[in-house]
Amino acid sequence: MVKIALIGYGNMGKMINEVSKSLPVEIVSRIDPNQEGCEKSITEASLNGADVCIEFSHPETVVENIRQICALKRNIVVGTTGWNDKTDEVRNLVNQANIGMIHGSNLSIGMNLFYEVVAKAAEVFSKYDEYDVYGLELHHRQKADSPSGTAKELSKILLKDLKNKTTAQYDKVDRKISNEELHFASIRAGYIPGTHTIGFDSPADTIELTHRARNRTGLALGALNAAIWIVGKKGFYTFQDFIRA
Template identity: 35%
Template sequence: MKIALIGYGKMGKAIEKTAIERGHEIVLKIKRENLQDFNKENLSNADVAIEFTSPESALNNVVKSMEWGVPVVCGSTGWNNKLHIAKEKCLEVGSAFLQASNFSVGVNIFFEINKQLASIMNDWQEYDVKMEEVHHTEKKDSPSGTAITIAEQILENLKRKKHWIEGQPKSDDEISITAFREPNVPGTHVVKYVSAIDDIEIKHTAHSRDGFALGAVLAAEFVQHRKGIFTMSDVLMK
């Protein structure tokens, strides 16, 4: 498979390493210094694009890639309010698009446990729920896209909660997310149910970017010959 990397920071370099180890070829690397190379002619050499940039540039990168005939795997977070535009474009041009807040296989297993636990706790009113997340100081969005995904999963399954909020909740129907930024932390997410009697906690701690990189490459392998809108659940359950 020939891969275009749109975004060649720490994640892009980790993805490159994993992709090559799995026998793939990197045919294009787009970073700040060569933005002019992001064009239809260069992208036409790729079977799939993997996009990890910023909330400001993600939509343009994704839409252009699909318009130019290349399916896209996107890991940029912080642009959820524009995701519908990318999905509409995917259907319009008959491409493939997979966006995830987190590509780690472990995190996606955590997602499934989180949904199941929230559903169980729906019957136990005495437990309140709160969340914490820790990431490196270079992370642009807060709370993380992964934390927002986790919170939205809880909201879908825990009926007494209606909203999430960063910081202290202002009402009983809100889920509190506390975000910390510390040097050299790939990502930690904690969901804790608290009662007067005991606490129940689930936690995922990433030790490196390797798990995210592997998931992104697996997603690229999945969408290469497909059309439509997909999630990491599709990749893991194939």
Template identity: 35%
Template sequence: MRIALLGYGKMGKIIERVALERGHSISIKADSKTTTLDFSKTDVAIDFSLPSTAVSNITSSINANVPVISGTTGWLDKYDDIVEHCNRKNGAFLYASNFSLGVNIFFEVNRVLASLIANYPDYKLNIEEIHHTQKLDAPSGTAISLAEDIIKNSNYKNWTLDEDEDDSDAIKIEAKRIVDVPGTHIINYNSEVDAIEIKHTAHNREGFALGAVIAAEWIANKKGVFNMKDVLKINE
């Protein structure tokens, strides 16, 4: 399979190595200096670029009839527009806030815990996420996904980064940036008598890269809008 890497930073280079190890080839290595994209020798595109370029990269892939997966966060205010465009063009698009197989299992554990604890208001919730200092958006897309899944399965109404905000309906998210931390996410439920905590810690970026390549392999020759639940056959 010929893969276009739309974003050739640290993650792009790791994805390249994983893809080559799995027998694929790289047709495009696009970075911030790339001005044109030629998809004529590409079977699927993987976008790990910047929030400012992700929409253009995804749109260009769809316009070229190339299935595209994206792990770039910070652009989701345009997500519905991309979905509409993909459907109109009969394209293939998959977005995930995190491609790690372990994180996607963690998402499912988070949903179950949120639904179990929803009827026990003595437990107060907060989310902590830690990433490397080069991560541009805060909170992380993964933390937002975790919060949104809790909201769907509990009495919380929204989330906030404002620690001083006095809103019992809002999930407090604490975003930390520390050098060389690939990604840690912690869900804390605290009461006066005990605490429940679930945590996912990425030891390196290999898991993100492997999940992205697996998703690229899966989406080839498909049409529609998908997520990692489709790839991993969760809740089928």
């Protein structure tokens, strides 16, 4: 049994707690300063013997949480998004602490397979100049960051292979968009768990690829399987490293 501490007990923390019952893991601690019944801070005592921490909190709190977990020498799975600009700082923390960390903008197996489909589609469509490309993502109203980390990852994948696109444009565009910009729009409404569409548009037709999460179960299962995988490992891994392994 892998002993797990959940850092952040919101939507994802609760879903992981639920899904954990079907896997060889034990949730030994739930840490969230704002949720009733949870430990309030990350300490050796509150980790309660956990082997691995799973972090789903907030873009503003994630790096400090990682710092504290590094100091307590636990391996960690990070699901929180919105900290790309601090990647180097976090990699240094992990390497200095000599722990193992795995992170991903989307921890569902399905989305990671979708990444591969989109990479292949970009390679195919890049040979045909008449096709323009766009992205669209929809999430529930409570989501803290925009665009989603998954949208940024999809843009990265597309820009790698599309020879006519050089940058992603996420915000409202008060002008004509330039040919070399990939427009990726975000909608926040209701309860949508997460939908990402990539479109290829020509004068004759539109081809759309869509990943639509039905609920958060796939994300929770991915996080828990990543936690089992990271036990005993050292270094800074992506969820794609885990899928390939």
